[in-house]
Amino acid sequence: MSMQFPPFVVRRVHCDRPIVQGGMGVGVSLAPLAGAVAREGGMGTVSSACLDRLVSRRIGREVGAREAAAIEVAEAKRLSRGRGAVAMNVMVAIQGSYADSVLGALDGGVDAIVSGAGLPLSLPNVVAGHPRAEAVALIPIVSSARALRVLGKRWAAAGRRPDAVVVEGPLAGGHLGWKTAEEVEDPAHRLEVLLDEVLAEARRQGGIPVIAAAGGIFDRADVEAMLSRGAAAVQLGTRFLATEESSASPAYKRAVVASTAQDVEVAMEPGSPCGLPFRVLRSSTMYRLAAGGALRVRCDKGYLRGPHGCLAVREQGRYFCICNGLLSSAGYNAGEEPPLYTVGANAPRVDRILPVAELMAELVGAKPATLPQAVNA
Numbered sequence: 232m233s234m235q236f237p238p239f240v241v242r243r244v245h246c247d248r249p250i251v252q253g254g255m256g257v258g259v260s261l262a263p264l265a266g267a268v269a270r271e272g273g274m275g276t277v278s279s280a281c282l283d284r285l286v287s288r289r290i291g292r293e294v295g296a297r298e299a300a301a302i303e304v305a306e307a308k309r310l311s312r313g314r315g316a317v318a319m320n321v322m323v324a325i326q327g328s329y330a331d332s333v334l335g336a337l338d339g340g341v342d343a344i345v346s347g348a349g350l351p352l353s354l355p356n357v358v359a360g361h362p363r364a365e366a367v368a369l370i371p372i373v374s375s376a377r378a379l380r381v382l383g384k385r386w387a388a389a390g391r392r393p394d395a396v397v398v399e400g401p402l403a404g405g406h407l408g409w410k411t412a413e414e415v416e417d418p419a420h421r422l423e424v425l426l427d428e429v430l431a432e433a434r435r436q437g438g439i440p441v442i443a444a445a446g447g448i449f450d451r452a453d454v455e456a457m458l459s460r461g462a463a464a465v466q467l468g469t470r471f472l473a474t475e476e477s478s479a480s481p482a483y484k485r486a487v488v489a490s491t492a493q494d495v496e497v498a499m500e501p502g503s504p505c506g507l508p509f510r511v512l513r514s515s516t517m518y519r520l521a522a523g524g525a526l527r528v529r530c531d532k533g534y535l536r537g538p539h540g541c542l543a544v545r546e547q548g549r550y551f552c553i554c555n556g557l558l559s560s561a562g563y564n565a566g567e568e569p570p571l572y573t574v575g576a577n578a579p580r581v582d583r584i585l586p587v588a589e590l591m592a593e594l595v596g597a598k599p600a601t602l603p604q605a606v607n608a
């Protein structure tokens with residue numbers, strides 16, 4: 232007999248269906264996808280990566296990171312029709328706009344901030360002082376119990392504890408939370424092992440109410456397995472990338488459907504200038520150019536430019552021009568820059584593009600006749 236799915240409830244987030252659509256930057260999970268997932272009773276996530284450019288182009292007026300985040304979140308909330316919840320994913324690695332993205336999401340009425348690609352140690356301090364600081368759920372992404380331990384201590388000093396925590400395993404798309412490709416493949420880092428460890432640490436910290444597991448979850452059986460193991464919700468990325476509502480370019484979605492196991496690689500060199508392993512489709516043009524030594528990185532966007540510039544420019548030949556490659560994959564300047572497709576390990580199993588409503592029904596069954604309104608709608 233198949234299981235009854237419990238609602239996912241943290242702080243003021245109330246989702247009828249315990250499904251979280253993971254943030255997908257650059258420009259893959261925007262308001263249309265996040266709003267559709269929320270409307271189906273899950274938690275949809277807008278990615279804040281490069282949102283200033285994406286929103287400025289769409290509305291025909293130049294906006295900064297804070298206003299862009301507010302506009303996109305407000306649009307996702309409008310599309311949600313008061314159901315489910317809308318989160319904003321903000322990557323620690325994009326330091327230059329981190330605080331503005333978080334504060335803009337709060338301005339726009341976001342229900343939760345989900346933050347990873349580095350440990351979001353400063354997040355409670357960033358939200359403190361905003362009028363919605365107490366309303367918003369703060370959800371770090373970790374890939375180990377140790378990371379949750381470190382984070383728990385730091386946040387306690389700032390008077391907060393995580394409202395939930397996303398455990399991201401080695402099969403996920405995007406950046407992965409280990410230093411080397413070997414560590415990514417280590418059996419000790421399988422999602423099930425990480426989930427058990429993080430659940431134990433969450434209990435030790437007084438029972439952080441929700442654990443969501445991410446990476447390699449594909450179908451209803453996977454959802455049931457993770458919830459039975461103690462996860463309170465499940466986070467998926469790649470399956471939502473291949474939906475009608477995702478803002479990935481049509482060519483990107485077609486490349487996911489056409490992919491085989493041999494096409495998927497955990498890239499390190501050439502790799503991401505963030506210095507973390509990054510899963511890609513080998514068929515993406517930017518990957519092929521970089522692997523063949525033919526990619527000249529010029530860095531005209533600057534999201535990852537630290538005090539010493541972007542690593543990809545300083546050490547030509549070792550890194551992708553990740554900002555331009557990912558922007559191109561979402562249709563931004565696609566004629567000028569080659570695309571870089573990131574996917575989860577499950578991409579080869581995706582065999583068609585489907586609407587979010589159909590995917591949600593496949594994962595957790597038919598939609599309840601009436602969905603309750605989100606508490607803070």
Ligand SMILES: Cc1cc2nc3c(=O)[nH]c(=O)nc-3n(C[C@H](O)[C@H](O)[C@H](O)COP(=O)(O)O)c2cc1C
Pocket residue numbers: 252253254255256257259278280320322346347348372399402403404405406445446447448466467468469470472573574575576577
């Ligand atoms: C195209 C793509 C882009 C992603 N971008 C981000 C991101 O910007 N920030 C982040 O924290 N996670 C990112 N992820 C990870 C997802 O949010 C999610 O946790 C992960 O993909 C789950 O694994 P799955 O793809 O096997 O379902 C990305 C994943 C994909 C597939």
